[in-house]
Amino acid sequence: MLGAKVAAIDSFGNEQSVYPGWKNQLEQIDGRLLLLVCAVIFLLSARSTKRPSVPALLALTLVVVGMLSTYAAGDAYLTSGTAILIGMLLACAFLEGRSDALLGVAVVAALTVGLSLAAGIFQPESVFLECVADYKCGPLGYVYSGAMGDSNGLALVLAGSLPFVWLALAGWTRHALCIAMLVTIWFSGSRTGLYAAVATYSLMLLLLIGSRIGVRLGATSVLSVASTAAFVAGVAIPWVGLRFDELTGRPYLWYLAIQDVNERWLLGSGSRAWAEKYTEQGRISIAATYSAHNQWIDVLFSGGILSFMVLIVLLAVCIVQSRSPASVVLLVFPVLAGGIAERLWNIGASDWLSFLYVAFLIYCRPSSADDDEAGEVGGAARAAGTSARAIARLQSSAVAQGTS
Numbered sequence: 001m002l003g004a005k006v007a008a009i010d011s012f013g014n015e016q017s018v019y020p021g022w023k024n025q026l027e028q029i030d031g032r033l034l035l036l037v038c039a040v041i042f043l044l045s046a047r048s049t050k051r052p053s054v055p056a057l058l059a060l061t062l063v064v065v066g067m068l069s070t071y072a073a074g075d076a077y078l079t080s081g082t083a084i085l086i087g088m089l090l091a092c093a094f095l096e097g098r099s100d101a102l103l104g105v106a107v108v109a110a111l112t113v114g115l116s117l118a119a120g121i122f123q124p125e126s127v128f129l130e131c132v133a134d135y136k137c138g139p140l141g142y143v144y145s146g147a148m149g150d151s152n153g154l155a156l157v158l159a160g161s162l163p164f165v166w167l168a169l170a171g172w173t174r175h176a177l178c179i180a181m182l183v184t185i186w187f188s189g190s191r192t193g194l195y196a197a198v199a200t201y202s203l204m205l206l207l208l209i210g211s212r213i214g215v216r217l218g219a220t221s222v223l224s225v226a227s228t229a230a231f232v233a234g235v236a237i238p239w240v241g242l243r244f245d246e247l248t249g250r251p252y253l254w255y256l257a258i259q260d261v262n263e264r265w266l267l268g269s270g271s272r273a274w275a276e277k278y279t280e281q282g283r284i285s286i287a288a289t290y291s292a293h294n295q296w297i298d299v300l301f302s303g304g305i306l307s308f309m310v311l312i313v314l315l316a317v318c319i320v321q322s323r324s325p326a327s328v329v330l331l332v333f334p335v336l337a338g339g340i341a342e343r344l345w346n347i348g349a350s351d352w353l354s355f356l357y358v359a360f361l362i363y364c365r366p367s368s369a370d371d372d373e374a375g376e377v378g379g380a381a382r383a384a385g386t387s388a389r390a391i392a393r394l395q396s397s398a399v400a401q402g403t404s
Helices: 022-046 054-073 080-092 099-120 151-168 171-188 191-212 219-239 247-263 273-279 295-321 324-340 356-366 371-384 388-397
Strands: 008-009 016-020
Touching: 022 054, 022 080, 054 080, 054 191, 054 356, 080 356, 099 171, 151 171, 151 191, 151 324, 151 356, 171 191, 191 219, 191 324, 219 247, 219 295, 219 324, 219 356, 247 273, 247 295, 273 295, 295 324, 295 356, 324 356
Parallel strands: none
Antiparallel strands: 008 016
8 A cells, every 4th residue: 555566577477566675674674573572572481480382392393394404405594584483483482371362363354354445445456456367356356455465365364364253252243353354355366265264164153053053063073074174185185186277277386396395205395495496497476486385285395294294293282282172173274274275374484374373373372370261261151141051061162152
């Protein structure tokens, strides 16, 4: 909206919005301020007797593996993005506040929807863009980039935020914001974001309706089946040998990544090698430089089978140690569903989706206070006007009523 966006043409003839000049300088200042805040949080928290969060330590392990593989590939292994992610992970290793993590993401989602609406009203020429060929277009006949400046970026932020909003809010505010997010994603024209968001919201509604009519669906079981299916699909589909022109060219990206994975299967190629396929080799378009467009292929490419296994362990630890495993599975579901054709979690450096990754890790940390679970569940139940028996049912099946 302030004129930072500039159109660039890549080696494939594709137009992509880039942000040179003052926006990059502002991002550098923001990054340094964020590092300073993280350092203060870490120093203050590390002096306490609290144990560091195991999921956060595993996330730090993923960064270290990525740095080792990047160093082995001869690239700069400590970039500003890597340093910022390390700072955030060190800070959240000692942070507690599961409800704060949920509410924080909900605030970001609400701001994103609101600012996107404002941008569409006051500067429509910056957010309503021409449709991409004949396969990517919103219902209004345009690609809607909103406040993110990129339609995929907008859709992925909101799709990944949906379960946080569901768990953080209650009553009509929850549904109003979720529907506003779904409409914004629909306008964006991002099909992956829309599929992931609709699947996530449908699961949440299914569990809520089941609890309201007295049908015990078993939130953990339902979510586990859905998440397992999404995980298997995300891991398997890139390896089945689809034609390069299918799925808007994603099989070509997977083919390039798998070639490198086969050569460097243990530690991967590092966090910078994928972007170099555009900047130095000209083998991918500028729009594909941020990832291999699959969560698990991206992990294997950057950190090898070692990072893949560490990430699986991280997810397993979060589920096992949680008093509400269904909530944890729900939070990760859009990552798995969207991860079939996109990458939501960058395990090697910070990006525009890192707040979801860090919020998830904070939520995974068991609280040292007993009022974390009981207070959040009881507060949401009282807000909904439920009885003491309903509160007990919420604590055993938290997701069905949208609490943590």
